[in-house]
Amino acid sequence: MSVADMKLERPAGWNRPPVIEPSGEGELLELAMGPHHPSTHGVFRMDVALDGENVIRLKPVFGYLHRNHEKIAEGASYLASMPYTDRLDYFCSLTNNWAYALAVEKLVGQEVPERAEYIRVILAELTRIQNHAASIGFLIQEMGASGTPLMYAFKEREKILDLFESLTGSRMMCNYMRFGGCRVDVSAPWLDAARKVVAGLSQFVDEFEALLSTNEILMARCQGMGILRPELAVNAGVSGPMLRATGVNYDIRKVDHYGIYDRFQFRVPLGDHGDIYDRYMVRILEMRESIKILEQALPQIPAGPIMDPKAKIRGFRPKPGEAYGRIEAPKGELGFYLISDGGPNPYRYRVRPPSLINLTILEDMCLGHNVADVVLIFGSVDIVLGEVDR
Amino acid sequence: MLEEALLGDGILKGMAETARNFFGSYVSKDRLTTVEYPEQRIPTAENARVFPFLVYDGADWEAGMRCVACQICEKECPPKCIYIEKSADKKPDYVGKAQFYPKRFDIDISVCMSCQICVEVCPFEAIKMDTQFELATTDRFGGLLYDRKELSRSNEYYHEIHPTEATEVDARLAEEKAKLEAKAKAAAEAAAAKAAAAATQPATPAKADSPAPAAPQPSPLSPTDPAKPAGGES
Amino acid sequence: MKTVEEIKAAIETAVPGAGVEFVSNLSPSAQHSLRLSPESAVAVATFLRDDSELAFDFLSNVSGVDWPDKEIAEKVKVTRQVTKTVDGVEQTVEETVDETRKRTEPGYLEAVYHLYSVEKKHGPLVIRLRTLDRGDKTQLPSLTPVWRAAEFQEREVFDLYGIVFTGHPDLRRILMWPEFKDHPMRKDYVDPDDFEYEPTPHDEVLKRAQAHQAAAQPAATAEEGPASA
Numbered sequence: 001m002s003v004a005d006m007k008l009e010r011p012a013g014w015n016r017p018p019v020i021e022p023s024g025e026g027e028l029l030e031l032a033m034g035p036h037h038p039s040t041h042g043v044f045r046m047d048v049a050l051d052g053e054n055v056i057r058l059k060p061v062f063g064y065l066h067r068n069h070e071k072i073a074e075g076a077s078y079l080a081s082m083p084y085t086d087r088l089d090y091f092c093s094l095t096n097n098w099a100y101a102l103a104v105e106k107l108v109g110q111e112v113p114e115r116a117e118y119i120r121v122i123l124a125e126l127t128r129i130q131n132h133a134a135s136i137g138f139l140i141q142e143m144g145a146s147g148t149p150l151m152y153a154f155k156e157r158e159k160i161l162d163l164f165e166s167l168t169g170s171r172m173m174c175n176y177m178r179f180g181g182c183r184v185d186v187s188a189p190w191l192d193a194a195r196k197v198v199a200g201l202s203q204f205v206d207e208f209e210a211l212l213s214t215n216e217i218l219m220a221r222c223q224g225m226g227i228l229r230p231e232l233a234v235n236a237g238v239s240g241p242m243l244r245a246t247g248v249n250y251d252i253r254k255v256d257h258y259g260i261y262d263r264f265q266f267r268v269p270l271g272d273h274g275d276i277y278d279r280y281m282v283r284i285l286e287m288r289e290s291i292k293i294l295e296q297a298l299p300q301i302p303a304g305p306i307m308d309p310k311a312k313i314r315g316f317r318p319k320p321g322e323a324y325g326r327i328e329a330p331k332g333e334l335g336f337y338l339i340s341d342g343g344p345n346p347y348r349y350r351v352r353p354p355s356l357i358n359l360t361i362l363e364d365m366c367l368g369h370n371v372a373d374v375v376l377i378f379g380s381v382d383i384v385l386g387e388v389d390r
Numbered sequence: 391m392l393e394e395a396l397l398g399d400g401i402l403k404g405m406a407e408t409a410r411n412f413f414g415s416y417v418s419k420d421r422l423t424t425v426e427y428p429e430q431r432i433p434t435a436e437n438a439r440v441f442p443f444l445v446y447d448g449a450d451w452e453a454g455m456r457c458v459a460c461q462i463c464e465k466e467c468p469p470k471c472i473y474i475e476k477s478a479d480k481k482p483d484y485v486g487k488a489q490f491y492p493k494r495f496d497i498d499i500s501v502c503m504s505c506q507i508c509v510e511v512c513p514f515e516a517i518k519m520d521t522q523f524e525l526a527t528t529d530r531f532g533g534l535l536y537d538r539k540e541l542s543r544s545n546e547y548y549h550e551i552h553p554t555e556a557t558e559v560d561a562r563l564a565e566e567k568a569k570l571e572a573k574a575k576a577a578a579e580a581a582a583a584k585a586a587a588a589a590t591q592p593a594t595p596a597k598a599d600s601p602a603p604a605a606p607q608p609s610p611l612s613p614t615d616p617a618k619p620a621g622g623e624s
Numbered sequence: 625m626k627t628v629e630e631i632k633a634a635i636e637t638a639v640p641g642a643g644v645e646f647v648s649n650l651s652p653s654a655q656h657s658l659r660l661s662p663e664s665a666v667a668v669a670t671f672l673r674d675d676s677e678l679a680f681d682f683l684s685n686v687s688g689v690d691w692p693d694k695e696i697a698e699k700v701k702v703t704r705q706v707t708k709t710v711d712g713v714e715q716t717v718e719e720t721v722d723e724t725r726k727r728t729e730p731g732y733l734e735a736v737y738h739l740y741s742v743e744k745k746h747g748p749l750v751i752r753l754r755t756l757d758r759g760d761k762t763q764l765p766s767l768t769p770v771w772r773a774a775e776f777q778e779r780e781v782f783d784l785y786g787i788v789f790t791g792h793p794d795l796r797r798i799l800m801w802p803e804f805k806d807h808p809m810r811k812d813y814v815d816p817d818d819f820e821y822e823p824t825p826h827d828e829v830l831k832r833a834q835a836h837q838a839a840a841q842p843a844a845t846a847e848e849g850p851a852s853a
Contacts (some may be wrong), residue, residue, distance in 0.1 A: 010674075015772040016793065063799035080468035083505035116676065130419060133439030155423045160434070169439040169519070175505045183510070184437075211407045225743070234681050234742050237773025248742060250682075255745045314466065314511060321651020324738050324748055337687050337738070347700055350687040352738075356672030360776050389799060 042385030103336035105324030134268030180311025245271035463508035625746035657750035686777035
């Protein structure tokens, strides 16, 4: 989809969900899907109005996991907020850490040594692979595959989580990045173990694709379903694999040039139709591109310090000002907006959650489809409630 | 989208994949990814962190506790799960200097989120992370509130669970102790030299007293004593 | 991307009468912002989205910020006529003294929008909208008709800060439950102390919970009194 095609006439209400008239036979059934639901990726509710099997209206309701992260951060120091960022998108704690560290480094103009940048890229791409694998596994599970692809994904994910544990001390709540670098240095045995894991990853993705990509049931249920138009996606603030599956070429790694991503050769997979199958394929291809980045980064990692010597850990008081820093997290654009008033605690700390923003057009995608497809479409958005509710 | 000879080809290919994994799990270790917990356990990584504990040197947990109740970990803890009360008196630490100690040191491990910030900011290597995670208890109120006795573990235990880290910490502490002893020795030599210089001066009635008390002073720390090996006392 | 000053000039040319102010950002990030007046906000936003050079078609982030009333103490030189006795004669003399005057700068709520361009791949541009006060006049125009991305985020700002966005298609609470009162992210929010059960309360939490339990107890004994009599 070229950029020129995205310009269109914008009549009033073009970016509102279509109004579907019920057929008039019988009453509308109002159904609450969730919050206790095996397929809603957490405590999440959808108020659905059904005409027979067709969805007439869908309103997402969340806030069940609201933990007040932004208010806690106003009362805690900048360093103390770092372990809380792990728990936002709890699948991808290292990318959350990086986004927050990036925002603070923008706020104070902090530089990061080269070795730390390489380590950040390696860990972020490992996080992306394990997140996409788990997300596809959950999507297929919601399709009824009872967990077999999920367990394949988890088998590989365990190897990556073991790497995280031996480096940072914890499998998921890593608390690893600091403002100006990383907390602990990687050792040579860790790099060897990482190389071994990365060597086995392409075979895993091949196996995964052999299991799933040509499966007729998957193709029948996913192709042509939950179509999202690119101009609506851009207007609704959708980011990440969902945006790229509609054909829009926007990857923050390539656009913002943050970190050292410019040194690595990787492509950005784009979809043609914007349906569920395209989102699935974009995630599979992104896994392959991440493996490529890892294969380039692991041999190139230079020696040096992992923390800027001028960085302060305790007694950190940025000068008054504000900054917005964002990265390409596996789920989309994760941004942190910080306002500092010169004290040890942030004055305003805001998380821009990709999962919440990607849910804006859930209604548009689900209207007119069956209830069974709602679960699939919702699964392809790939949300984590920790991020939606904070 | 793909040309198929047979409808259902893709499903059959997937089933072949599943069969390969299923039968392969009897043959190759790689394909069998689970262990039968709790009879079999996977050893935890060396760096694993679960909940904090207080390190003590030697055999007596009260006398050897490294914590000096500086309360930095209490201030930096994000969920504020540490509660410290300073003592009124002091006790000697590993170099012999008199330090405060915590009269009360409670950690509520139902609040603790294992972030390890307390370990990072402690200047005295007194609090480290344990690796035990099977800590479930049936006492809801207070069963997960650990006081300083339950939190204390010996330095030997620390060596068992985190050998590389513990050796590093010991080396660093020994180095600091050696530096302090060298400084004390140099100060004693300077004092002895000053006292000797004062003794050679013409004695006046006022100064007659001063060389005499100065003379016995250098002898316990005289330079002729053999140098004590670093880390010899523990 | 043009600099923020150039964008301000472009806005003033395209949307005449738009009140646009430049707000500088003191941190090294140099992300300066533009403060828009609420009356022309939707027109300016539409211009920013549809202009072929700027093309800010991607609204990335909407935050609310609470700026409470500020007490400012200033030293002012005051010249006054004072009657003084000089050499036994009463005279009116002019005197200049330093006085400390306290004034309260009224607080306000703010909505901050971060804009990016997917087409031109530039950004961010920071837009600010300010309410008149923190009390009843907290209305702002909603930018949801311009960017759909603002829909859920403006609901969140309404829920947590209390800014009412006029023109929003579906303004209701999003993170808190519908019967909740008050706006939690404001700086003067006091959370209730009988809210959640804390197994090991300490410090202020314990004090507040104890005060609440003490208040509840006399009521309980008073109820039992007549019953047992």
